[in-house]
Amino acid sequence: MDSLFPETYEASRARFLREVELLRPKWDSSRLETYPLKNCPDLSIDWLWAEPRLRENLVVISTAEHGMEGYVGSAMLKVFMDDFASRMNPEKTGLLLLHAINPWGMKNRLRVNPEHVDLNRNFVFDGRYSPAINPDYDLLMELLNPSRPVGALGAETIPFLAKVLKNMIYPGKGRIQAAALLGQHRHPRGIYFGGTEPQQETLVLMRLYRTALARYQNFFQIDMHTGYGPRDQMTVIVPPVDPTTSTELSRKFNYPLVQKIDKDEFYAISGDMGAYVYRLRDAEFPGKDVFACGFEFGTFGDSLAALIRSLRITVLENQLRHHGASSPQAKKEIREEYEALFLPAESVWREKALADCRQAFEGIFSSYGLLQ
Ligand SMILES: [Zn+2]
Numbered sequence: 001m002d003s004l005f006p007e008t009y010e011a012s013r014a015r016f017l018r019e020v021e022l023l024r025p026k027w028d029s030s031r032l033e034t035y036p037l038k039n040c041p042d043l044s045i046d047w048l049w050a051e052p053r054l055r056e057n058l059v060v061i062s063t064a065e066h067g068m069e070g071y072v073g074s075a076m077l078k079v080f081m082d083d084f085a086s087r088m089n090p091e092k093t094g095l096l097l098l099h100a101i102n103p104w105g106m107k108n109r110l111r112v113n114p115e116h117v118d119l120n121r122n123f124v125f126d127g128r129y130s131p132a133i134n135p136d137y138d139l140l141m142e143l144l145n146p147s148r149p150v151g152a153l154g155a156e157t158i159p160f161l162a163k164v165l166k167n168m169i170y171p172g173k174g175r176i177q178a179a180a181l182l183g184q185h186r187h188p189r190g191i192y193f194g195g196t197e198p199q200q201e202t203l204v205l206m207r208l209y210r211t212a213l214a215r216y217q218n219f220f221q222i223d224m225h226t227g228y229g230p231r232d233q234m235t236v237i238v239p240p241v242d243p244t245t246s247t248e249l250s251r252k253f254n255y256p257l258v259q260k261i262d263k264d265e266f267y268a269i270s271g272d273m274g275a276y277v278y279r280l281r282d283a284e285f286p287g288k289d290v291f292a293c294g295f296e297f298g299t300f301g302d303s304l305a306a307l308i309r310s311l312r313i314t315v316l317e318n319q320l321r322h323h324g325a326s327s328p329q330a331k332k333e334i335r336e337e338y339e340a341l342f343l344p345a346e347s348v349w350r351e352k353a354l355a356d357c358r359q360a361f362e363g364i365f366s367s368y369g370l371l372q
Pocket of ligand 1: 224
């Protein structure tokens with residue numbers, strides 16, 4: 001089972017390039033395409049188009065939009081290729097399998113791209129990267145982005161908690177997490193920076209989405225993430241623009257946990273990739289059907305303590321990247337905590353993540369009549 005989770009970006013990519021060959025007998029017109037990153041030609045976004053005779057349905061599986069989360073994503077992509085692709089009808093269902101939307105982040109075990117941009121805050125549909133979207137973030141700058149070398153985890157915790165408590169009074173409880181996670185386009189060295197223009201990775205994906213929606217009637221996407229939500233139950237997350245309620249989707253997919261990305265259910269995001277696909281459909285391909293969701297494999301849990309722990313390591317890792325650490329030990333502790341947030345090593349966690357993924361694949365694909 002552990003062998004499903006690759007050790008390195010290179011191992012993950014090599015496996016993908018090898019195993020897409022196994023799909024060729026079924027989709028004989030399939031082809032691999034690649035986009036090497038500017039300035040890092042050893043790192044690339046790679047994808048397989050497996051096209052059917054009748055372009056009716058397209059199933060998109062994508063990984064590593066948040067680079068570090070791509071190791072779990074790679075395992076889930078392999079589950080799809082091993083156990084689900086073979087059950088789809090190659091006459092009328094095509095595949096677009098995307099290995100590593102953010103290969104630099106995956107290689108360097110970070111969520112962000114080389115410009116420190118969170119790509120899931122960079123898909124701004126109207127192209128206006130407004131610095132004004134998140135006024136609460138500006139109030140919280142001292143908490144979210146300390147500008148000094150980071151200390152050891154233990155030494156940083158008390159001052160961090162003191163600032164969290166202070167900021168719960170003003171601007172208010174709940175608004176800290178909401179402000180952090182919404183994203184921002186004003187502070188290039190801050191956490192959840194969504195960029196001030198579309199990134200190269202984003203432009204590659206935007207082109208693929210336009211091609212996909214032009215060619216296919218029904219578009220289904222599952223994008224792989226880790227880090228948020230309950231530890232023992234993967235969350236299927238759906239952009240708020242999808243018209244179906246989470247309760248209805250949960251019943252339809254026979255899967256226990258479906259949530260909308262909004263402040264009442266999960267959290268609000270500006271510039272997220274899933275919502276972009278719906279907006280593109282609405283603007284340019286109004287007759288097409290879209291369902292774009294994310295699988296979010298929770299790690300720390302969803303208690304208040306877990307949310308504070310997640311925010312703490314997000315802040316400290318960003319501080320480490322921009323300002324360095326006070327000691328090698330501090331750096332080591334920060335990196336270990338960051339790994340625990342996005343790539344848990346425990347076998348029990350990994351087994352459950354794989355089981356949840358299979359259950360959700362089965363439920364979603366069956367509900368749309370995609371499995372034979
Ligand atoms: Zn993510």
